[in-house]
Amino acid sequence: MHSLGSxxxxxxxxxxxxxxxTIDIFCKREEIYRKIEASLNKKFLSKYLNVKEGSIKxxxxxxxxxxxxxxxxxxxxxxxxxRDIHGAQLANLxxxxxxx
Amino acid sequence: MxxxxxxxSGVLGLGFNEKALEKGLERNPDxxxxxxxxxxxxxxxxxxxxxxxxxxxxKQEWRVLMQARHRLNIPLMIxxxxxxxxxxxxxxxxxxxxxxxxxxxxxxxxxxVYCERKKDxxxxxxxxxxxxxxxxxxxxxxxxxxxxSNIVALAGAEVFxxxxxxxxxxxxxGRATDTAIISALPLLKKENNGASWHGAxxxxxxxxxxxxxxxxxxxxxxxxxxxxxxxxxxxxFCSPDSVSAHMxxxxxxxxxxxxxxxxxxxxxxxxxxxxxxxxxVTGSKWIPNQEYTVKLEAAKLAGFQxxxxxxxxxxxxxxxxxxxxxxxxxxGKEKVIANLSLNNCDFDIDVRIIGRxxxxxxxxxSFSRDLREVGILVIIxxxxxxxxxxxxxxxxxxxxxxxxxxxxxxxxxxFPFSPASIDKGELYEFALNHVEILxxxxxxxxxxxxxxxxx
Numbered sequence: 187m188h189s190l191g192s193x194x195x196x197x198x199x200x201x202x203x204x205x206x207x208t209i210d211i212f213c214k215r216e217e218i219y220r221k222i223e224a225s226l227n228k229k230f231l232s233k234y235l236n237v238k239e240g241s242i243k244x245x246x247x248x249x250x251x252x253x254x255x256x257x258x259x260x261x262x263x264x265x266x267x268x269r270d271i272h273g274a275q276l277a278n279l280x281x282x283x284x285x286x
Numbered sequence: 287m288x289x290x291x292x293x294x295s296g297v298l299g300l301g302f303n304e305k306a307l308e309k310g311l312e313r314n315p316d317x318x319x320x321x322x323x324x325x326x327x328x329x330x331x332x333x334x335x336x337x338x339x340x341x342x343x344x345k346q347e348w349r350v351l352m353q354a355r356h357r358l359n360i361p362l363m364i365x366x367x368x369x370x371x372x373x374x375x376x377x378x379x380x381x382x383x384x385x386x387x388x389x390x391x392x393x394x395x396x397x398x399v400y401c402e403r404k405k406d407x408x409x410x411x412x413x414x415x416x417x418x419x420x421x422x423x424x425x426x427x428x429x430x431x432x433x434x435s436n437i438v439a440l441a442g443a444e445v446f447x448x449x450x451x452x453x454x455x456x457x458x459x460g461r462a463t464d465t466a467i468i469s470a471l472p473l474l475k476k477e478n479n480g481a482s483w484h485g486a487x488x489x490x491x492x493x494x495x496x497x498x499x500x501x502x503x504x505x506x507x508x509x510x511x512x513x514x515x516x517x518x519x520x521x522x523f524c525s526p527d528s529v530s531a532h533m534x535x536x537x538x539x540x541x542x543x544x545x546x547x548x549x550x551x552x553x554x555x556x557x558x559x560x561x562x563x564x565x566x567v568t569g570s571k572w573i574p575n576q577e578y579t580v581k582l583e584a585a586k587l588a589g590f591q592x593x594x595x596x597x598x599x600x601x602x603x604x605x606x607x608x609x610x611x612x613x614x615x616x617x618g619k620e621k622v623i624a625n626l627s628l629n630n631c632d633f634d635i636d637v638r639i640i641g642r643x644x645x646x647x648x649x650x651x652s653f654s655r656d657l658r659e660v661g662i663l664v665i666i667x668x669x670x671x672x673x674x675x676x677x678x679x680x681x682x683x684x685x686x687x688x689x690x691x692x693x694x695x696x697x698x699x700x701f702p703f704s705p706a707s708i709d710k711g712e713l714y715e716f717a718l719n720h721v722e723i724l725x726x727x728x729x730x731x732x733x734x735x736x737x738x739x740x741x
Contacts (some may be wrong), residue, residue: 202538203714204325205422210534223453236649241422244430245540249557250531252566258422260649265715266634266667268645271328275645282652 191281193218199277204263207273208256209280216264225285231259235279236260255280289472291313295502296362296491298322298347299339302502302740306519307354307523307526307592310503316452316475317360318351319467322367322379325583326536333435333585333714335374341382344586348379349386356392363446363457363467371461372436379458384738394456397449400732401438403582403722405732415721418579424719430582430586435719437584442546444727445600446470452735461583462608464490470509475582483550484570485513487543488532495532498522512558512568528559529565546581547727548574579721586717590671591710593665596685597700603690610690611637614662617688618681628675633677654689662699671709678707 195214213219217262232239261268292315295302313515355362368375438461449457468486501519640661668674
C-alpha cells in the first residue's frame with residue numbers, strides 16, 4: 187500500500203467560487219491514472235470526504251492524466267463554520283489515501 | 287490579422303515583472319487588460335465594499351500600466367476593481383486614476399461602469415421570474431434580499447465592448463467575469479469566438495499558465511482560427527500541459543466554462559507547442575445561449591464576532607483536549623444563557639482545536655496520539671458586537687482555568703496576548719448563487735464617461 191500522494195505528481199484543491207471545492211490529481215503516469223480513476227468512485231468519496239454523493243462530480247482529463255473531483259463545500263465559503271476559505275487544505279485528505 | 291492582449295498579472299496588486307511587461311509592450315499589443323478582484327478571499331470585501339489589496343501597491347502598479355498605455359496609445363481595462371467590484375470600488379479606482387493622470391500630466395477619456403444591483407431592482411426581477419438559481423441551490427426571497435448589504439452583477443464582454451466603442455483610453459468596470467475583460471476586444475474584432483473566450487480563460491491569471499506564475503505577464507494573440515499564448519518573463523515557459531492545466535484551476539468543470547451569453551466548450555481543443563514559450567490552441571467552441579444571463583453575487587451581514595486564542599502545553603489537558611473543549615462549550619453556554627439572558631439560538635460558540643482538526647473539522651481522518659501542545663481557537667458569533675464581546679468576557683475564566691475534574695487544582699492555560707479576546711467585527715456571508723436574465727447585455731450596468739485634461 188502506498189499513499190496516493192506518493193505515486194502521483196501532485197494533488198491540489200481550491201475553491202471554485204464560494205460553493206464548490208475542486209480537487210485536481212495530476213497522475214503523470216498512465217498506469218497510475220488508470221488505477222486512481224478505477225479506485226475513486228462517488229460512493230467511496232462521499233463517505234471519505236463526508237459530503238453528499240449527489241454533490242460529487244468526477245472528471246477525467248486524459249491528455250493531462252488528471253482525475254478531477256468537484257464537491258460542494260460543507261459550509262459556504264467564509265460563513266461562520268467554514269474553516270478553510272480557499273479550500274486548498276482538503277487536497278491533503280486525498281494525498282493521504284492509501285491505495286494498492 | 288490578429289488581436290493581441292497584454293495581461294500584466296492575475297490581479298492588480300499582486301505584482302508583475304516590469305522587464306516582462308516591457309517585453310510585452312515591444313510586441314505592440316492592441317490592449318492591456320487586468321483583473322482587479324474575485325470572491326476568492328471570502329464575503330467580507332463584497333459585504334463592506336472594500337479591497338483586500340494595499341492601495342499604495344495598486345496605485346504603483348496602475349501608474350506603470352497607465353504609463354505603458356500612454357506610450358503605445360492603446361486602451362487599458364480593469365474589471366472587478368477593488369477585489370469585490372462594488373460601486374465604491376469603481377469610485378476608488380477612478381480616484382486613483384485621476385491622481386495618477388494629474389501626476390503624469392495625461393489627457394484621458396475614462397469610461398466607468400457600475401455593476402451594483404439595487405435591492406428593489408432585484409426584487410422586481412425576482413417577481414418577474416428573471417432570477418434563476420444555480421447549483422448548489424440557495425433559496426432567496428424578498429425579505430432576504432432586504433438584508434443584503436451589496437449586490438453585484440458580473441458584467442460580460444459586451445459591457446467592455448460598449449466602453450471600448452466609445453474610444454475610451456481607460457475602462458474601469460465593477461464586478462465582471464475574469465474572462466470578459468480579456469475576450470472583449472478579440473470578440474469585437476471578430477476573431478474566433480471560442481478562441482477569444484478560451485484564450486481569455488488561460489490568460490486570466492496572468493502567468494499562472496506558465497512555469498513561473500509569479501512573473502505575471504502574458505501575451506495572448508487571438509485570430510480567426512485559434513489563439514497563441516506566451517509568457518513574457520525570460521524565465522517563464524508555456525507548454526501544452528501548463529496551458530491546458532489552467533482550464534482546471536478554480537473551475538469545477540474542466541471542459542465547460544459558463545459565461546454571460548453562453549458557454550465555452552474546450553472538449554475538442556488541441557494544444558500544440560510552437561516553441562518552449564508559445565503554445566497554440568485551436569478547436570475551442572463557443573456555444574451561445576438563447577437567454578442572456580449574468581451571474582449575481584451578494585453578501586449579507588450575518589452577525590458580529592469575537593475571537594479568543596489559548597494554548598495548552600500541560601500533558602493531561604493535551605491528552606484529554608476533546609473532552610475538555612466539550613466541557614468548555616457546555617459550561618460556557620450554560621453560563622452565557624444564565625448571566626446574559628440569551629437564548630441558545632442567539633449565539634454560536636465554535637471551538638477549534640489547533641493541532642488536531644482545526645483545518646478540516648469533521649472531514650479530518652488522521653489523529654496523532656502524541657501531541658505536545660494544542661491551540662484552542664474560540665470563535666463567538668452574536669447579533670451585536672456588544673453581545674459577542676460580553677460572551678467572550680463570560681468565557682474568559684473558563685478558557686483560562688477550567689479543570690476537567692472536580693476537586694483538582696485549577697489549571698492555568700496560556701493566553702498569548704492581553705486582552706485575551708479580539709473583537710473581529712462584522713461577519714458577512716454570501717447570499718446568492720443565481721443568474722439574472724437580461725433583455726440586453728448592458729441592462730442594469732451604468733456607464734459614466736469623463737474626459738480629463740492634465741497635459
